[in-house]
Amino acid sequence: MTRLLLIGTxxxxxxxxxxxxxEAFGIPAISxxxxxxxxxxxxxxxxxxxxxxxxxxxxxPDTLTNALVRDRLSQEDAKNGFLLDGYPRTAxxxxxxxxxxxxxxxxxxxxxQLTADTDEVVRRLLxxxxxxxxxxDTEEVIRHRLDVYEEQTAPxxxxxxxxxxxxxxxxxxxxxxxxxxxxSALK
Ligand code: ADP
Numbered sequence: 001m002t003r004l005l006l007i008g009t010x011x012x013x014x015x016x017x018x019x020x021x022x023e024a025f026g027i028p029a030i031s032x033x034x035x036x037x038x039x040x041x042x043x044x045x046x047x048x049x050x051x052x053x054x055x056x057x058x059x060x061p062d063t064l065t066n067a068l069v070r071d072r073l074s075q076e077d078a079k080n081g082f083l084l085d086g087y088p089r090t091a092x093x094x095x096x097x098x099x100x101x102x103x104x105x106x107x108x109x110x111x112x113q114l115t116a117d118t119d120e121v122v123r124r125l126l127x128x129x130x131x132x133x134x135x136x137d138t139e140e141v142i143r144h145r146l147d148v149y150e151e152q153t154a155p156x157x158x159x160x161x162x163x164x165x166x167x168x169x170x171x172x173x174x175x176x177x178x179x180x181x182x183x184s185a186l187k
């Protein structure tokens with residue numbers, strides 16, 4: 001398994017699991033959210049453009065996000081595989097990823113859908129707000145991010161299911177247990 005996507009609601013634990021899976025498979029974990037946050041922190045032009053959307057819990061426009069991922073996937077370390085965390089999140093991003101992979105003669109191996117119920121994810125995100133102070137982790141913005149996910153990203157599961165790529169994994173429980181579940185779902 002070398003070309004993987006990780007999909008799930010905000011707070012499902014994607015970032016935590018992405019790092020562990022990347023390690024297990026020897027591939028880079030590519031998180032669009034992390035890349036955007038690094039750009040905001042470094043006050044780049046991309047960061048300046050992305051920040052207002054992120055602070056409101058809106059998706060960054062596809063044109064910006066797609067360009068970022070195209071560039072990242074062209075780098076040497078992604079040639080033999082990658083784990084995308086938080087991309088694609090819109091139908092347009094699915095199309096763009098299809099194009100990028102087709103151009104390179106590659107295909108996805110699997111899409112891991114990490115599930116967690118709403119009460120638990122809100123609890124986790126409010127906790128993270130206290131620990132990390134992320135600007136988009138206020139209760140109001142969290143609820144909005146969950147709505148945006150349901151509206152724009154949840155339908156993508158159907159798209160990938162139709163391609164027989166989706167492995168659904170329960171994201172509740174100890175971190176190491178969830179990783180084990182994902183690894184066995186990918187076998
Ligand atoms: P979350 O777990 O809340 O989804 P992320 O760190 O993955 O957090 O993303 C944080 C923010 O970065 C998103 O709310 C959005 O504004 C922006 N972002 C990340 N990935 C994408 C994407 N694929 N398309 C558009 N916006 C994105």
